[in-house]
Amino acid sequence: MKTEVILQALEAKHPGEKEYLQAVGEVLHSIEGVYNQHPEFEKVKLIERLVEPDRIFTFRVPWVDDAGNVQVNLGYRVQFNNAIGPYKGGLRFHASVTLSTLKFLGFEQTFKNALTTLPMGGGKGGSDFSPKGKSNAEIMRFCQAFVLELWKHIGPDTDVPAGDIGVGGREIGYIYGMYKKLAGEHTGTFTGKGLEFGGSLIRPEATGFGGIYFVENMLKGKGLNIIDKTIAISGFGNVAWGAALKAGELGGKVVTISGPDGYIYDPNGISGEKIEYMLELRDSGDDIVAPYAKKYGVEFFADKKPWQQKVDIALPCAIQNELNLDDAKTLVANGVTCVGEISNMGCTNEAVDFFIEKGILFGPGKAVNAGGVATSGLEMTQNAMHISWTTDEVDAKLHQIMNDIHAQCVKYGKQPNGYVNYVKGANIAGFMKVARAMMAQGII
Numbered sequence: 001m002k003t004e005v006i007l008q009a010l011e012a013k014h015p016g017e018k019e020y021l022q023a024v025g026e027v028l029h030s031i032e033g034v035y036n037q038h039p040e041f042e043k044v045k046l047i048e049r050l051v052e053p054d055r056i057f058t059f060r061v062p063w064v065d066d067a068g069n070v071q072v073n074l075g076y077r078v079q080f081n082n083a084i085g086p087y088k089g090g091l092r093f094h095a096s097v098t099l100s101t102l103k104f105l106g107f108e109q110t111f112k113n114a115l116t117t118l119p120m121g122g123g124k125g126g127s128d129f130s131p132k133g134k135s136n137a138e139i140m141r142f143c144q145a146f147v148l149e150l151w152k153h154i155g156p157d158t159d160v161p162a163g164d165i166g167v168g169g170r171e172i173g174y175i176y177g178m179y180k181k182l183a184g185e186h187t188g189t190f191t192g193k194g195l196e197f198g199g200s201l202i203r204p205e206a207t208g209f210g211g212i213y214f215v216e217n218m219l220k221g222k223g224l225n226i227i228d229k230t231i232a233i234s235g236f237g238n239v240a241w242g243a244a245l246k247a248g249e250l251g252g253k254v255v256t257i258s259g260p261d262g263y264i265y266d267p268n269g270i271s272g273e274k275i276e277y278m279l280e281l282r283d284s285g286d287d288i289v290a291p292y293a294k295k296y297g298v299e300f301f302a303d304k305k306p307w308q309q310k311v312d313i314a315l316p317c318a319i320q321n322e323l324n325l326d327d328a329k330t331l332v333a334n335g336v337t338c339v340g341e342i343s344n345m346g347c348t349n350e351a352v353d354f355f356i357e358k359g360i361l362f363g364p365g366k367a368v369n370a371g372g373v374a375t376s377g378l379e380m381t382q383n384a385m386h387i388s389w390t391t392d393e394v395d396a397k398l399h400q401i402m403n404d405i406h407a408q409c410v411k412y413g414k415q416p417n418g419y420v421n422y423v424k425g426a427n428i429a430g431f432m433k434v435a436r437a438m439m440a441q442g443i444i
């Protein structure tokens, strides 16, 4: 594989799609060695096929706001790869969403879903609609307008969307309600549903819980554990909440959360009712964390990122590229032991390279945050079987899956000097599974 030639050709075809080219570049660089040991891949242009989505739907989403004005947003669904199973992946509603964002997320999702050991292909969708400051009625009307176009492209055995940034239980409820009416069926076409209508226990917590299970595994490999470790978390949404909850349960001390307005530092630890307060902050729809500082009498750092604090563990839980090379240098200078991306592509490629160069335990998003989609896979299974598993059953399966993903990363990522390159491990393990499935199914 001529990685640079492929990347240049891709850039010429998709100019300006920065995040997508970044995600592809990272994967290609790590699988190059393995790929070149398989001339049969080269012969069928496997990588050239794998980097392009199967198809993309783009549509206009018109809706009427509370003042009676017509608003127009863009909606997308990227069906990236279904070699392993139906397209599976979340919907992101955020002002920053572009086609490049959703292509990078769909590409990452393909490898992540392969790692979960469950039969799911990769997809992603969403809109540049910003839920910030919108009323409940506006959110509902937007969700209904969005699915009015999307519904015909998805189904329980073709493409199963879920939530992502800006899409939680409330939004999935509205989307699912309208979908059901349009499709005339009550099936598992969405995951992240409410518990009363087919949702799975632990799904809201799953991304954060799985992330902490993975971090525990990484620490264990070095004879360490999470007890009494200080932890910086970014974000304050669903993922950050689940991670803070589980980290605290296991004896870790979470000292930061953040929003677009800045971050708060709570030296006593964010635990108990403070974690519940995160849900209140999110429900307010204001998208800020400053009120936490006021309520609990701690410091708020406007327009700053939590990576400037001295901590043992750093967990990006917000959005892509939220931790750059300068942040990585600060964390390492402050003695960080472990960095786990619970957000998708939370670190820039330069930051990742720096952590690896310095021998820091670094877990990439497609492994660390796979617990969310894995639990979506468990929701699909429960829906197909028309049953509900208990909290303990789902949590035990999630835990096992995270242990398996960790083992795959170690198997493919352990270097001769004993250092585990989790980026390489996750990329190679995910790629080999997708590649074998594609090889078996011919040139399609």
Ligand code: 2IT
Residues within 6 Å of the ligand: 088, 089, 090, 091, 109, 160, 161, 162, 163, 164, 165, 191, 344, 369, 370, 372, 373, 374, 376
């Ligand atoms: O990035 C992700 O893995 C998700 N947003 C969850 C996707 C899913 O289908 O549950």
